[in-house]
Amino acid sequence: MPITIEETLALSFTRLLPVKRRLGQTFYDRLFEQAPSLRRLFPESMALQQEAFFSTLCAIVREAGHPEGLRPRLLALGERHAAYGAEAEHFGLVGDTLLEALRETMPGGLSAVENAAWSEAIASVSETMIEGLEAERMRSSGPVRAARP
Numbered sequence: 001m002p003i004t005i006e007e008t009l010a011l012s013f014t015r016l017l018p019v020k021r022r023l024g025q026t027f028y029d030r031l032f033e034q035a036p037s038l039r040r041l042f043p044e045s046m047a048l049q050q051e052a053f054f055s056t057l058c059a060i061v062r063e064a065g066h067p068e069g070l071r072p073r074l075l076a077l078g079e080r081h082a083a084y085g086a087e088a089e090h091f092g093l094v095g096d097t098l099l100e101a102l103r104e105t106m107p108g109g110l111s112a113v114e115n116a117a118w119s120e121a122i123a124s125v126s127e128t129m130i131e132g133l134e135a136e137r138m139r140s141s142g143p144v145r146a147a148r149p
């Protein structure tokens, strides 16, 4: 019987638990190798950041079946990213790097079905976060005034 995307994510996620530290390390190492200019946006010590990133992955997996529950939290997360200096165009690289780190660290490897499930979940999370990020940028740039004649 075919399993759903949510079940695929949940099953592959249990295999990640023992390697979560290595996943976080690999993800940020690859990210900063590919885009060294992003390093300055993050704190010097990355330990807490890796924990926070992993708990977001937990939330993505847990709530993949009912995205409406997760949406307000992802919008708020996207809004906070405005202050972190993140830009919409960074999300493609972050998503690709996360998939790469998953492929590299997943015990037993990432199957084609798992790769597709993660790719879809990451794309949908990124889309909602970007919505929050852009809404926050619009708010903080203030009301647009008509030019005086």
Ligand code: HEM
Residues within 6 Å of the ligand: 038, 041, 042, 043, 049, 052, 053, 056, 057, 077, 080, 081, 084, 085, 086, 087, 090, 091, 094, 095, 122, 125, 126, 129
């Ligand atoms: C799938 C997309 C992403 C997820 C799930 C994610 C998740 C998180 C989480 C959970 C935090 C912890 C702080 C908080 O909860 O507010 C965080 C912080 C941060 N993220 Fe992201 N993020 C994503 C994409 C990005 C992108 C594209 C950038 C762009 C460079 C970025 C840069 C940062 C920075 C600079 C911090 C703050 C570090 C600090 O000052 O403590 N993130 N992210």
